[in-house]
Structures are given as C-alpha cells and as structure tokens.
Amino acid sequence: MESRESEIQRDKEAAARLTSAMLHKHYDENDVDAVTASFADPFSWVGAGEEEYCTGLENVLNVFRQFAGKVPKCNLTDEHYDVIEVANGIYVCSGRLWVTTDPSTNIYLRVHQRITTVFRKIDGELKCNHLHLSNPYVEMVPGDVGFPTAMAKHSYDYLQECLKEKQREIDSQSMVLNSIYDTVPCSIIRYARKHDGAYELLFSNRGTADLMGISVDDVQHIDWSAGYCPFMVEADAKRLADLMEGLRVPGDQASAVCQVRRQGGDSIYVNSVNTFISSDERGDIIQKIVFDITERIMVEKSLARMSYEDGLTHLYNRTKFSQELDDESYADVEQLGIAYFDINGLKAMNDQKGHAAGDDLICRTARHISEAFSGSTFRIGGDEFVVIDSESDEDEFRSQVEQSLELMHDDDIEIAVGCSWRSKPCSILEQFDEADRLMYRDKSAFYSSKLHDRRRRQ
Structure with missing residues (x-):
C-alpha cells in the first residue's frame, strides 16, 4: 500500500x-x-x-x-x-x-x-x-x-513608423545631395555616354578622389570609358555596367552597392546611384553619386550575424539551426555527421549556485565543443548543443566527439551525447532524430547510474 x-x-x-x-x-x-x-x-x-x-x-x-x-x-x-x-x-x-x-x-x-x-x-x-x-x-x-x-x-507599429521616418529622412537627404557637388564628402561624377557605348568623364568632385584614395589630378588619368571606377571588384563592376546600360531615357535611375579596393589597399563599400539626366551633342548625360556606406554595411552584417548568433555562447542559435534542418542541399553531401550534446545537472547547478554559475557552465561547454569540432556548432536550447559536420570522414568526426568529451571531463562537466554519421545518401532530419534518441539514452543511463549509486550508499 x-x-x-x-x-x-x-x-x-x-x-x-x-x-x-x-x-x-x-x-x-x-x-x-x-x-x-x-x-x-x-x-x-x-x-x-x-x-x-x-x-x-x-x-x-x-x-x-x-x-x-x-x-x-x-x-x-x-x-x-x-x-x-x-x-x-x-x-x-x-x-x-x-x-x-x-x-x-x-x-x-x-x-x-x-x-x-x-x-x-x-x-x-x-x-x-x-x-x-x-x-x-x-x-x-x-x-x-x-x-x-x-x-x-x-x-511593433512604433518600430515600423521609426523605420519609415528614417527612410523618409534618407530619401530627403538623397534629393538634396543630388544638387550639391564639390562641397559634399561624396563622389559626384558626370559622364557623356557616346553612341558607341563608351563613357567620357565630364566632371568629378573632390569627393571622388577621396573615395578612391588618390589625388584629384590622378582622377583625370583614370580610364573611365566603362562608366565605373577601375578599382571596383570585377563582379560588382559587371553588374553595375549592366544596370547603367539599362538607363535609356531621362529620369531613369539605377543604383547598386559595390565594393571598391582603394589604391591604399583597403576596401570600402559604396552605394552608386546612377541617373540619366539628359541628352545633348556630347551624348547621354549620366550622373553618378557615390556614397561610402562601409559603416552601414558593417552594421548590417553585424546585425545579420547577431540574428543567427546565441548571445551567451556566440555559437549559432536555434534560428540558424532550423534553417540548416530545412536546407535540402544536405541530401547531396557525400558524408554527414551530427553530434547532439546535453549538459547533465544544469538545473541543479542553477538551483544550488545560481544562474551565473549555470551560465558559466554553458559557456565552458560551448567553448570545448567548438574547440574540438571543425563543423558548425549550434546552441539549440538552454543546455543543448548540436554539431553539423559535412566535411570530416567518420574517423575524424568520432575523434572530434571523443576530444570534446575529454575536454569536458577534464573541466568536470557531465554531459550526454548522441551521434549519427552516414555517407551518402544522408538525411539531416533523420540523423538529427537519431542523435537525439541516442543522446537521451545516454542521459537516461547517466541518471540511472547516479540513482543506483545513491541507493547503494543509503
């Protein structure tokens, strides 16, 4: 009873x-x-x-x-x-x-x-x-x-309104900048596009020289016949040339973000706004206004990285992991290894020593896993980590698993792990499920062993 x-x-x-x-x-x-x-x-x-x-x-x-x-x-x-x-x-x-x-x-x-x-x-x-x-x-x-x-x-509405207001400010500034030339810190260039498609430089401001890292005199000696700066990255230059070719009547406008390798060796990102102004005896008059947007691009890249980055461990987060699970290209890889880790005892650590100690345990675990593996590492839950490796062969992959376990053992970290490795055909979803099952089997064995030890001591 x-x-x-x-x-x-x-x-x-x-x-x-x-x-x-x-x-x-x-x-x-x-x-x-x-x-x-x-x-x-x-x-x-x-x-x-x-x-x-x-x-x-x-x-x-x-x-x-x-x-x-x-x-x-x-x-x-x-x-x-x-x-x-x-x-x-x-x-x-x-x-x-x-x-x-x-x-x-x-x-x-x-x-x-x-x-x-x-x-x-x-x-x-x-x-x-x-x-x-x-x-x-x-x-x-x-x-x-x-x-x-x-x-x-x-x-949410306020956030959207702020973004719209900021966009309106940028559009307004762009309109003003279109009428300003040598007094602004941006590149302003005017070309005459000849009947044979070649471009002749008509005007450039001081900002053009500053943007490219050269002197004002040097600007005049550059070959502008293609309609763009020769320091531009080749792929971006071709794309910009195609856009400019599409400017056919006054008022047409095309813009592109491009990368420019300055003469000093450093690279910058620019937004090139190209407008068909008019036509006269010189040809089609095309005006180019080029802004250095390197800082904005760096911020955008940083924000994009942050959207896929776990704030605590700086590993990839669950959002990025979910995208990987939906990536159909994994079906075509020659080999695929997935390791699923789950910390044992995190809740007890939080309860006994506080969440700061728990966060430290999570960060140490993340560091050991990322040190051991050459594949992508994700934190998909509070105490759960997944590695996706499509480059290593089976021996290399399992060696990395053992190395990570050794690192954590030396750091007094108890962890459960489940692994799945296949050569082609691979299935990231099936392998993740397999690693998940094996991890929980390992975790169950760990806690069963601890319960047995506790009962034996009693």
Whole structure:
C-alpha cells in the first residue's frame, strides 16, 4: 500500500504538471477546452490584466471561451514550480516562467509570468479551484483579452513608423545631395555616354578622389570609358555596367552597392546611384553619386550575424539551426555527421549556485565543443548543443566527439551525447532524430547510474 508521504509527493508532482500543461495549452496552442479541462466548482480566477477577475465556474468558463483565437503563439522557458499541501488533499502550486511571443507572430514581447493554482483531490483526481496569473508590472490594458496584445502591437507599429521616418529622412537627404557637388564628402561624377557605348568623364568632385584614395589630378588619368571606377571588384563592376546600360531615357535611375579596393589597399563599400539626366551633342548625360556606406554595411552584417548568433555562447542559435534542418542541399553531401550534446545537472547547478554559475557552465561547454569540432556548432536550447559536420570522414568526426568529451571531463562537466554519421545518401532530419534518441539514452543511463549509486550508499 502506498504510504501517505508517497501519495502527497505524487500529488504535488501532478499539480505541477497540470499547472505547466494549462500554461502550454493557453500560450502555445490557445486551446481553451484543454486549459479548462481540470477546472471544478467552486472556482475563482485572477488574470494578468487590470480588470481580469471572476468567480464561479460557469462565469470563468465564459470568460475563457473569449480567449479562443486571441492569444498569439508563445514559447515558454525557464519554468519553475513549487507545490505545498495546505490541507488534506488540497495543494497550492506557485510558479514562474518566461513567456515570449514566437517571432512568426510579428509581435515582440517577453514577460516574466507568475502563476498560482489551487487543486483539490476529488475521487482520486486533482481538480483546479483557483488560478491566479500575474506579471511583475502592469502590461495589459482594457480591450486586451488573455494577452497584452495592444502593448506589443503598439511597440511593433512604433518600430515600423521609426523605420519609415528614417527612410523618409534618407530619401530627403538623397534629393538634396543630388544638387550639391564639390562641397559634399561624396563622389559626384558626370559622364557623356557616346553612341558607341563608351563613357567620357565630364566632371568629378573632390569627393571622388577621396573615395578612391588618390589625388584629384590622378582622377583625370583614370580610364573611365566603362562608366565605373577601375578599382571596383570585377563582379560588382559587371553588374553595375549592366544596370547603367539599362538607363535609356531621362529620369531613369539605377543604383547598386559595390565594393571598391582603394589604391591604399583597403576596401570600402559604396552605394552608386546612377541617373540619366539628359541628352545633348556630347551624348547621354549620366550622373553618378557615390556614397561610402562601409559603416552601414558593417552594421548590417553585424546585425545579420547577431540574428543567427546565441548571445551567451556566440555559437549559432536555434534560428540558424532550423534553417540548416530545412536546407535540402544536405541530401547531396557525400558524408554527414551530427553530434547532439546535453549538459547533465544544469538545473541543479542553477538551483544550488545560481544562474551565473549555470551560465558559466554553458559557456565552458560551448567553448570545448567548438574547440574540438571543425563543423558548425549550434546552441539549440538552454543546455543543448548540436554539431553539423559535412566535411570530416567518420574517423575524424568520432575523434572530434571523443576530444570534446575529454575536454569536458577534464573541466568536470557531465554531459550526454548522441551521434549519427552516414555517407551518402544522408538525411539531416533523420540523423538529427537519431542523435537525439541516442543522446537521451545516454542521459537516461547517466541518471540511472547516479540513482543506483545513491541507493547503494543509503
């Protein structure tokens, strides 16, 4: 017969699971029926919104039915629940978690949600009689139903308006710059395009010489007959020449971002705006305004990298990993190795020594994995890492796995790993699933061994 202590512990675990399940059904799936399945009379509810308060089972159910289709898809992380028995068969579960809108919703919000539930055991089954959701600060406004959508949408609209305003400013500046010549720090050039297609330089400002890193006199001795700077990277030069060939009538305009290798050896990025001005006895008059946009390109590249980079470990993140899983080109590679790592004991580390210690453990693990492997390394979860390697043969790949395990063992890091390696035909999805299964088998064996050791010591 089950002891009273065991029964209480089992009920506590069930209360925590039910609380988590309700949250996932609400935020992940917006499944109202699943959320309310365990509600029982009497029932009271306090929501995260200022006006969200209701008692009586039927009244609460009517409120929750209004949530259907109103809650954007969210991702839940860092869930933590504690359950106490306040009376015989009555359990109070308190918890907190991060709720983050999924990027696919175009709503950008992250809140630290708190929840309290009360369960009563009826005929051997736990039923929920109370639910209280709250946030550390007020985020919902009247009109929001089940989620602070208005605030998030306003934030998104404001972001878009700022971007549009910035674009309007840039367009306005471009119009002004088109009428300014030698007094601006950009390159302004005018050509006459002859009937045979060759270009004759008519005018260039000081900014043209500065852009190329040469003297003003040297500008006049350059061969401009192709219509572009000879210091331009070949592929960009050909593309720009084709665009300029498409300028056929006054008002036509074409622009391109190109790379220029300055005479001093350094490279810059420029935006070349080319406009058909008019035609006269000299030929077609083409004006070129060239801006140095190196800083902007570097920022864009940095932002692009950041969108695929895990902020803590600087490995690739899950977004980049998901793109790799969708990359059909892996079906054509000659060989493919996938290693799936999962840290053992991260939660215990966070609980015992704090999240700073947990973050340090994650970073050390990431460093050892990236040091050992020549393939791409991804952090796909809190304590989960994946390596994708299409270059190494099987011996090299498995040697890298062993090297990473040795590095982590020497650093007192416990980790579970699962590996999949194939030669052609390869399947990144199938191999990831295989590595996932093997990793969890390894993790299960680790914790089974620890449980066995603990029981033996007892």
